[in-house]
Amino acid sequence: MASPSDHIGEFDLIQRFFKTGADAMHPQLAIGLGIGDDCALIYTATDEEMAITTDMLVEGRHFLIGANPELLGSKALAVNLSDLAAMGARPLGFTLALALPSADQKWLEAFSKGLFSTAKQYSCSLIGGDTTAGPLTISITAFGSLPTGKAIRRSGAKSGDDIWVSGTLGDARLALAALRHEISLSDADLKQIEHRMHQPAPRIELGIQLRDIASAALDVSDGLLGDLKHILKQSQVDAQILLDRLPKSEILLKQSIAIQNQFAACGGDDYELCFTAASHQRDVITRIGQSLHLAMTHIGQITAMKNTEASIELFSTDGNRLSAAETKPLLKSFDHFAS
Amino acid sequence: MASPSDHIGEFDLIQRFFKTGADAMHPQLAIGLGIGDDCALIYTATDEEMAITTDMLVEGRHFLIGANPELLGSKALAVNLSDLAAMGARPLGFTLALALPSADQKWLEAFSKGLFSTAKQYSCSLIGGDTTAGPLTISITAFGSLPTGKAIRRSGAKSGDDIWVSGTLGDARLALAALRHEISLSDADLKQIEHRMHQPAPRIELGIQLRDIASAALDVSDGLLGDLKHILKQSQVDAQILLDRLPKSEILLKQSIAIQNQFAACGGDDYELCFTAASHQRDVITRIGQSLHLAMTHIGQITAMKNTEASIELFSTDGNRLSAAETKPLLKSFDHFAS
Secondary structure (H helix, E strand, O other): OOOOOOOOOHHHHHHHHHHHHHHOOOOOOOEEEOEOEOOEEEOOOOOEEEEEEEEEEEEOOOEOOOOOHHHHHHHHHHHHHHHHHHHOOEEEEEEEEEEEOOOOHHHHHHHHHHHHHHHHHOOOEEEEEEEEEOOOEEEEEEEEEEEOOOOOOOOOOOOOOEEEEEOOOOHHHHHHHHHOOOOOOOHHHHHHHHHHHHOOOOOHHHHHHOOOOOOEEEEOOOOHHHHHHHHHHHHOOEEEEEHHHOOOOOOHHHOOHHHHHHHHHHOOOOOOEEEEEOHHHHHHHHHHHHHHOOOEEEEEEEEOOOOOOOOEEEEOOOOOEOOHHHHHHHHOOOOOOOO | OOOOOOOOOHHHHHHHHHHHHHHOOOOOOOEEEOEOEOOEEEOOOOOEEEEEEEEEEEEOOOEOOOOOHHHHHHHHHHHHHHHHHHHOOEEEEEEEEEEEOOOOHHHHHHHHHHHHHHHHHOOOEEEEEEEEEOOOEEEEEEEEEEEOOOOOOHHHOOOOOEEEEEOOOOHHHHHHHHHOOOOOOOHHHHHHHHHHHHOOOOOHHHHHHOOOOOOEEEEOOOOHHHHHHHHHHHHOOEEEEEHHHOOOOOOHHHOOHHHHHHHHHHOOOOOOEEEEEOHHHHHHHHHHHHHHOOOEEEEEEEEOOOOOOOOEEEEOOOOOEOOHHHHHHHHOOOOOOOO
16 A cells, blocks of 8 residues: 555556657657547548557566566567567557556656657657556557558468578577576666667568568567567568578577577567568668668578478578477477466 | 367467457458458548557456456457547557467456457458467557548547447446445346446447538547546536436436435546537437437537637536535546555
8 A cells, every 4th residue: 555655546556657748749640639538539531541559568578577667668568569570560659558566656657757768769649548556567559550562461471482580599589598587688688678678669660661662571579480480470471481581690509509599490579570572672682781780580481381381491501301300399389378 | 277188289279269350350341360460451432531549457357357258358349449439540450469368368368259240240350460379468460441631539529519428327337336245236137237238339320420420529438527637628618517417228217316416427448439519419329329228418508718728517407506515526537556
């Protein structure tokens, strides 16, 4: 129970910590009315549609108990914006539903600071929300817009398409392993990759530029190969991946080959985009990468579906196909209900 | 930890319990793409805007531990639709973020049954979601559409406007009091009002019909007088309420006057609409009530603001103004962080 001086009512809380940032409206102003009424009002241009995504983060499951609230606020929004990026949408706004054990003002100040710093960076307004007492849980629903019919869906990959991934993979998983003392990492190295775990960068500009180029896309949140399977299933195709091509940071390259492969192929929390595109787009994609100062790596091919279930074949650099025993642990994706 | 036979993965869970209902698309089809991609896609007609609202329900705070999951699924969506109703919006779709301790299939079956029964009743599609392990928490964001500029905002009440409320007030609070053994109620009486607590009816049709008639509106979720204050604050006006006019059910009328007043004036969970309208609209409002078989009660007047803070004066039937001491307990609204 909060002491009287700590006590702050729900409406005060919204006014104090969340209203200001909501007033920092989206420059293109798709938003008619923000916090303070029964609903927010939002509209898009006549030839645009709206992309909507929702994520829930639970303390002890998605972030550690006592996690830095500023980083948490920033990441909670970023992971939603990453879903907009994967669709090719430009962020407009978001709603926040927040359960927290008490109206801890210090925590709220830090959390809203992180939240609005990401919101500002991506021109995305808080348009509505709900706060309540309860176990620390953050649920964000984010809205973006894009020209009608231009969304990059998961279902568009075709046999013969190249498979690409942005940035590098596995660093968020590596940082987690270091923080959990599963592997040892120098302080300098940890410092260099820690932001990949705490402050993922949603690839908004990349998504927008890929609208007319990618045949399918998603963001890598649960691990590359597991996530790629969603594209394969929805597109009814298979994939071949050259394991040694997976892009890795200098820090991850210092680890054993086994760790490198495991973290790059199935470490979660990377929030890079994995996408497919026809091979004649290679030069265009390379130029997009250069203009965004973001690595674009061609990691494999989409192939025709061989069986009833979509499958991934893994190859080493020398062209040898990995055995089922070598492949299996790499195809294990993160399952939020796995026991 | 779930036993192997209980185990069901996150994607299976979405497919199994939530995908079917999502396919029951909104008849006006504002929705391009539902569950299964990074985002849902949604669009409205050129001359429409979208109303968006979000609510989070936490076990032990908003519903009892062990609450009937079917009723819970139904209510979780209904309370969001009630916010759309208060704006005059027609429901289109919603996202669901759900944390639950384990993937309990029996619970999920019942919950999704209740959820989709309400969704179907109000032609509202599940368009996206997120499921995770965690303390039972339900966060829904609902979307509705309405002609641009027609939203009924909280800020439009004017001095001289009538104040109206739909249906009856206080029954949800009465049912809660009976279930908590704070008051005694016959089984027959409890049975007759229990649905007001478990299955609130969002006043969607009423909201739509009030678009050109009401000057301000909101739904009564935390108690009439506390909620009315939001209209007063945002409209910068005061109110006079005739306490004896508050509409009460036959069951509530059996209670003491003190209980009647307290439950009708500040009991939560009613989900009726409280709205203001110019006095020349009285006949129209009465006819709307008749056509919807829903009582419409004129409970007071909007007056000019006397001080810097919006205030409510309460009157008894004989025209006597209640003293500050009589008024104070009735103006206490529900605060989710009150200690």
